[in-house]
Amino acid sequence: MPNITRRELCPFVFLTHLQTNKFKTATLRLSLLTQLSRDTAAKNALLPRVLLQGTANHPDMAVLAEATDELYGANIEAKIAKKGEIQCVSLAASFVDDACLPEGEGILTQITKLLGEILLRPALKDGKFQAAYVDGEREKLLDEIRGRINNKRTYALTRLAELMCDGEAFSVFRLGTEQEAETIDAETLTAHYRMLLASAPIEIFYSGTAPADKVADALAAALSGIPRTEPDFDLGTDVRMNSLEPQPRYFTEEMDVTQGKLSLGFRIGSAMEDPDYAALRLLHYLYGGSVNSKLFLHVRERLSLCYYASSVPELFKGLLLVASGIEFDKYDEALAEILAQLDAIRNGDITDEELNWAKKALITDLRMIADEQSQLEDFYLGQTILGEDGGPEELIADVERVGKKQIAEIAAGLQLDAVYFLQNAGADGNPPEEV
Amino acid sequence: MEKKIYKTLGETLYTAALPNGLTVYVIPKPGYEKKYAFFATSYGGADRRFQQDGEWQNTPAGIAHFLEHKLFDTEAGNALADLAANGAQPNAFTSSEMTAYYFECTDGFEENLKTLLSFVSTPYFTEESVAKEQGIIGQEIGMIEDTPGHAVYYNLLKALYANHPVRDMISGTVESIAQITAQTLYDLHRAFYRPGNMVLCAVGDIDPEQVAETARAILPEEYHASPTKDYGPSDTMPVIQARTEVAMAVSQPLFLLGTRVPPSEGGQAYLKRELTGHLATQYLAGKSSPLYVRLYAEGLIAKDFSCGFLSGLSHAITEFGGESRDPDKVLAEMQAEAVKVLSAGIDESRFIRLKKATSGQLIRGLDNVENLCYEQTESHFHGASALDRLAVLEAITSADVLDFIGKHLQPDQFALSIVRPL
Numbered sequence: 042m043p044n045i046t047r048r049e050l051c052p053f054v055f056l057t058h059l060q061t062n063k064f065k066t067a068t069l070r071l072s073l074l075t076q077l078s079r080d081t082a083a084k085n086a087l088l089p090r091v092l093l094q095g096t097a098n099h100p101d102m103a104v105l106a107e108a109t110d111e112l113y114g115a116n117i118e119a120k121i122a123k124k125g126e127i128q129c130v131s132l133a134a135s136f137v138d139d140a141c142l143p144e145g146e147g148i149l150t151q152i153t154k155l156l157g158e159i160l161l162r163p164a165l166k167d168g169k170f171q172a173a174y175v176d177g178e179r180e181k182l183l184d185e186i187r188g189r190i191n192n193k194r195t196y197a198l199t200r201l202a203e204l205m206c207d208g209e210a211f212s213v214f215r216l217g218t219e220q221e222a223e224t225i226d227a228e229t230l231t232a233h234y235r236m237l238l239a240s241a242p243i244e245i246f247y248s249g250t251a252p253a254d255k256v257a258d259a260l261a262a263a264l265s266g267i268p269r270t271e272p273d274f275d276l277g278t279d280v281r282m283n284s285l286e287p288q289p290r291y292f293t294e295e296m297d298v299t300q301g302k303l304s305l306g307f308r309i310g311s312a313m314e315d316p317d318y319a320a321l322r323l324l325h326y327l328y329g330g331s332v333n334s335k336l337f338l339h340v341r342e343r344l345s346l347c348y349y350a351s352s353v354p355e356l357f358k359g360l361l362l363v364a365s366g367i368e369f370d371k372y373d374e375a376l377a378e379i380l381a382q383l384d385a386i387r388n389g390d391i392t393d394e395e396l397n398w399a400k401k402a403l404i405t406d407l408r409m410i411a412d413e414q415s416q417l418e419d420f421y422l423g424q425t426i427l428g429e430d431g432g433p434e435e436l437i438a439d440v441e442r443v444g445k446k447q448i449a450e451i452a453a454g455l456q457l458d459a460v461y462f463l464q465n466a467g468a469d470g471n472p473p474e475e476v
Numbered sequence: 477m478e479k480k481i482y483k484t485l486g487e488t489l490y491t492a493a494l495p496n497g498l499t500v501y502v503i504p505k506p507g508y509e510k511k512y513a514f515f516a517t518s519y520g521g522a523d524r525r526f527q528q529d530g531e532w533q534n535t536p537a538g539i540a541h542f543l544e545h546k547l548f549d550t551e552a553g554n555a556l557a558d559l560a561a562n563g564a565q566p567n568a569f570t571s572s573e574m575t576a577y578y579f580e581c582t583d584g585f586e587e588n589l590k591t592l593l594s595f596v597s598t599p600y601f602t603e604e605s606v607a608k609e610q611g612i613i614g615q616e617i618g619m620i621e622d623t624p625g626h627a628v629y630y631n632l633l634k635a636l637y638a639n640h641p642v643r644d645m646i647s648g649t650v651e652s653i654a655q656i657t658a659q660t661l662y663d664l665h666r667a668f669y670r671p672g673n674m675v676l677c678a679v680g681d682i683d684p685e686q687v688a689e690t691a692r693a694i695l696p697e698e699y700h701a702s703p704t705k706d707y708g709p710s711d712t713m714p715v716i717q718a719r720t721e722v723a724m725a726v727s728q729p730l731f732l733l734g735t736r737v738p739p740s741e742g743g744q745a746y747l748k749r750e751l752t753g754h755l756a757t758q759y760l761a762g763k764s765s766p767l768y769v770r771l772y773a774e775g776l777i778a779k780d781f782s783c784g785f786l787s788g789l790s791h792a793i794t795e796f797g798g799e800s801r802d803p804d805k806v807l808a809e810m811q812a813e814a815v816k817v818l819s820a821g822i823d824e825s826r827f828i829r830l831k832k833a834t835s836g837q838l839i840r841g842l843d844n845v846e847n848l849c850y851e852q853t854e855s856h857f858h859g860a861s862a863l864d865r866l867a868v869l870e871a872i873t874s875a876d877v878l879d880f881i882g883k884h885l886q887p888d889q890f891a892l893s894i895v896r897p898l
Contacts, residue, residue, distance in 0.1 A: 063507045065486065066840045102772065106764030110829040113836025137836045141486060173773070181778050184799070188727045297725055299622055332560045401563050408509040408582050412845070 045421075045432060046253050050260055052269040054243040057421050058253040065141045067149065067249025068414045069256075070120070070133040071156060072422060073241035076276055077128040077210045083217025084225055084233045085130045087175070087182050089119035091230065092132070094174040095164035099155075108155060112148045113137045117156065122419075124426045125278030125357025126210040129244075130237070132156055135414070140250040149251050150259050157263025161238075169231045176226075183222050186214065190296070197302035197463045198353060198364050204292050205306040205459035209279065211358050240273045244425055246418045280313050280359040284458035292459065295466045300348060302463040303375055305363040307383075310454035313359040317447070318429065319439030324448050325354045326399040328386060329363060333398035335382040336363070346375040357426060361455060369464055376460065386452040391445045403440055407433040477502070477684050482863050487842060489863055490684035492691075497672025497699045500691050501852055502684035505845065511585040511680030513687075514849035515596055516576035518675075518702065518857045519668035521646030522790065523573065526703040528667050535664065536655045537641070538613070538648015541570040543661050545609055546601055547577070555595035564588040572642045573788050574854065580845075585682060586690065593676070593694040599665040601658040614650045621645075624724045624895045628732045628797065635717040635891035636736040639708035642791050671695050673702040675856050677849040707790045711736065714889045719804075721894040729896045731803035733810065734795035735889040740787060742859035747868040748876075751834070753785030755872065756880040757794050758830055759822065760813055767813045776800050776809075789857060794885060803894050811887035818882050822874035831869060838866050 044060040075085060099105040109115045115136035122129040134156055139147035164171060190196050199214060206212040216222075247256045312321065322330075329336035329352030336350040348366040355362060367375045385391075410416045410433045420433065477492040477500075490502040524535050548555045548568070559566040564581040577596050581588050620626050626645070633643045647653075678687045715736070740749035761767050761783045771777045781798035800806050842848060851862040 063505075064843050066843050101769070103764065103766065103769040106769070107826075107829060110764050110833040113839075114833030115836070135840070137839050141839055177773065177775055180775060184728060184778065191727055299619065398561070405563055405565075405582050409580075412508050412510045414843075 048253070048257065050245075050257060051264065051267065053272045054245065054264065054267070054269070055425075056245045056247065056253070056257055056260060057425070058256055059246070059248040059417060059421075060250065060252060061248055062140065062250050063412075064249065064414060065138055066135050066414060067138040067251065068133070068135045068247065068418060069153065069156060070131050070246045070418050071160065072129045072131040072244045073237055074244060074276055074426070075128050075130065075237060075241045075273070077123060077126045077213050079210075079213050079218060080221065081217075081233065082128060082213050082215075083182065083186075083222035084230055085128050085237070086121045086216040087178055087222070087225060087230060088234055088237070089121075089130055089132055090178045090182065091170055091174050092159050092163050093117065093119055094171075094178065096158045097162040097164060098158060100164045112151055112155075113142065115148065115152055117159065121215055122422070123215040124423060125355070127276055127278060127357070127426055128215075129422060130241075132159060133418070138249045149249075149256070153256075153259040153263045157260075161264070161267060165231075170227045170234070172227045175230050179222060179225050182216060183219060186216050186219050186222060189214065193296070193298050193300075193302055193463065194364065194366065197304045197461060198362060200294070200463070201292075201304040201306050201362065201459060201461040202355075202360075204461060205285075205290070209281065211278070239268045239270045242273065242276065244422060246421055248414050248417055278357050281308055282310055282313060282359075284308050284456040289457045290459045293462045293464060295464055297466050298463060299465075301367045301369045301372065301465070303365045303367050303372065304461045305376075305379060305457065306459045306461075307361045307455040308458050309359040309361055309451070310456050312451040312454050316356070316359075317439070317443075318356060318427065319436055320443045320447050320451055321354065321356055322436075323399055323403055323440055323443050324386070324451050325352050325361060326403045327391065327395060327448060328352045328361075328383060328452075330354075331399065331402035333395070333402065335385065335395070336379065339382055340365070340375065340378050344374075344378060346371050346378055350379065357423075372462060380457070383452060383455065387449060389445060389449040391448065396445055400440055400443075404437050407437050407440070477688055485839065485842060485863060485866060487863060489861065492688040494671065494688070494692060494695075495699060496695060496697055497670070498691060498695060499675050499856060500688045501675065501677040501856070502682065502687050503677075503679045503848060503852070504682065504684065505680050508681050508845070509582050510580050510845060511582065511678070511682055512578065512580045512845045512849060513585070513589050513592055513676070513678045514576055514578040514853060515592055515676050516574050516674060516853045517668050518573065518673050518789075519575055520571050520573040521644070522640065522642040522707065523668070523705050524641045525706045525708070526667065527706070528703045532706070535660065536648060536652040537644045538646070538653045539656055539660065539664060540575055541647050542609065542613060542653055542656055543664055544568050544570045544575050544577075545613065546605065546661060547596060547599065547665075549600050549605055550595055550598070551600045555591060558591050559588055562588055562591070566592075570646055572646060573790065574857065576850070576853070578846075578849070585680070586686065589678070589687065589690050590694055593691060597669065597695055599662055599669075601661045603658050606656060606658050606661065610653055610656070613647060613653055617645070617647050617650060620647055622724075624726050624730050627722055627724060628730050628893050628895045631720045631722065632732045632734055632795070632891060632893035633793070635715060635720050635893060636711075636734070636793060637791065638711050638713070638716045640711070640791055641707060642788070667703050670700045670702070672699050675853045677852050679845045679849055705790070715891045717891060719892045719894075721896060723898050724895050726895055726897050728799045729801065729803055729894055730797075730799055731806065731892065731894045732795055732797035733803070733807050733890055733892040734793045735884055735891070737785070737787075737792040737794060737884045739790055739792050744860060744864065744868060746787070746858040747855070747860050747865055748872065750785065750787045751865060751869050752872055752876045752880050753787060753792070753794060753884075755827075755830055755834065756877045756885065757783040757785050757796070758834075759827065759877055760817060760881065760885065761796055761810060762830070764830070764833075767809060771806060771809060776802060776806055803892060807890060807892045811890055814881055814885045815887060818878070818886075822878050824874055827874040827877065831872070835866060835869055838869065
């Protein structure tokens, strides 16, 4: 059984500590939480990358890489996650657990110290980040933002979210916009860094064999002097209960693609007033979250309307999305059938077998979280942001209790807000405006 | 079963060699929810010509991959669906030298294992299902050919190998798979899917003896020798084509460059060569190398740059790749660096740090259950055990790495493959 504790180390710095001897790796991830916004998302995405270019004591990447090689090839990387309308700006370390190293060669304290140094004592010049680091990383970030069109499958989903939630913070891409990124320089990034460091709540997650006190002590030393002057109390996600307009909005765009990408966006609706996350997850598994789901078995396998069709939950924001790949001329049929499968759930047309398959698949995935440290990190960060207590085991117990009626009721409240179709450039005819 | 304890790694390896020739490995992982089984044959996309019962056979490109797809068919239906219905997440892949079928699950391991062993060892093909699959894979081939990552990889192999079948796409072409019939699939299954040519590896909180027992109960009892394989005449020229370029829908040029390395001997020599090649490529261009830091600062490479050594049974290459606005410049810098290292020698303190980092990565890699099964199986086909790598690493010297760079990473041995934007 996992031994998990949570404590506040200093104002708005929280440590979630998972003691386990299952792994040979220990992980330590430090996340600054901030409100997702069109004006700051790119700066937030750029910040940890610039921090990893060098510190006061390890002034460039070569020296920093030497230090991590010396620590048995420890890995420290930047991670940016979007959880609803909260952007999580992380430095994530993974390294050999002290229990697997010769006596006296433990590295936890050194890694923690290095992580604190990267966050608090960057390589500055005249009180600012070095222009070469900022410029170099900004160009790479821009390449990545522009490169999001390379993966058509994910592009069709992020583009749907962008169009559907136009005017809401959720529409902002995880890494921010090109427009914002282009304006960043050493001066603006440094100012933003100081503001973020003073205001952002910090969530730290550790997993490994070290006891909580030892990790807390190492962190307290590494983070001493952290400015905690203007804490941001108001982080949160605005959950819209209804679709934007009375009728769904339809969007079509063209690109050089070999396969059409059809995405649907639903507002979960009234179920978000007092969300039952176990039931919401189960609805997703039943509808399109596993190989025995309705979308997979009916739309893909039985009717061969899609190359792939699955649902994608955005529980932080109260959305359920559907992603599919189709032949260009199958638009009408595929859309109708994807909606028909949801209607079936709404009408309570759920067999015992389907419910059991969905429960089994969801419970298996929840149990497996305990075997992957990156998933554990992500799970507990998500729970914190949702304001939920408990680990995967508690969620499993809740899933066991969910019945068909409850799922049908949630499904009945879903509102189709937007449909997005990515089709081939110069394709004949446009899909109809409505179905 | 034979039990070997790796004290410094904190792992135990159970091994059984069954009379039918199958090797069973089990690595227990107490406390893990996930149970994983991996059943693989030493037969892949590059194994197209072989000798069986005294006769040489030539088979079309893509047939190993085609066989992998069709093997899930059973007389009663489909093994993929059976495994999924029993709570397992099944999958399979075909590489140039291996075809593997595997699943992960939390409950019902025993039953899933029986299903896995039974469908892989019991072929069921019909002309209708083969014809249907030709259509499906035909479409898939079209999509794969459209993928920049595949194009850049195969174009490098074509630039390094004139004859070796590894230069052809594992999935074959629409024309080559059109030659496949149910009978050819049965013949190939008989040649390569006998227990003597296969390995079963299981990892998780499971009983080793039970795994071996299940394998004994399900699989055929008799032993058959594996076919002899042939890959055509060896290449003698340093490279076939020094530079190859195609245009595709990418936002930035994608490149892969590398050198051809003769395949190594088996056993501990294989592990030594694999790790030496890894250290050599990392020393030259890994994340803590002066070359990487310089190219990164100049904006010639980005975080997606990676390098490594792929060491197969019949072929091996060093590779360096990623996105770059000027791949030719990256190549020139790489060649110059190799020459420089060869004349200046290896910096001993950097080399020791690199070994330390590699040892940490080997230890942490043991947490990755899927990868552990794959590496243990791959090592087995080379007559070695992946768990011996840490000990082998200790004995590698800077002279070994310098020797590798001198023999296999010299300027005239490099080929460069580029996919540039349209």
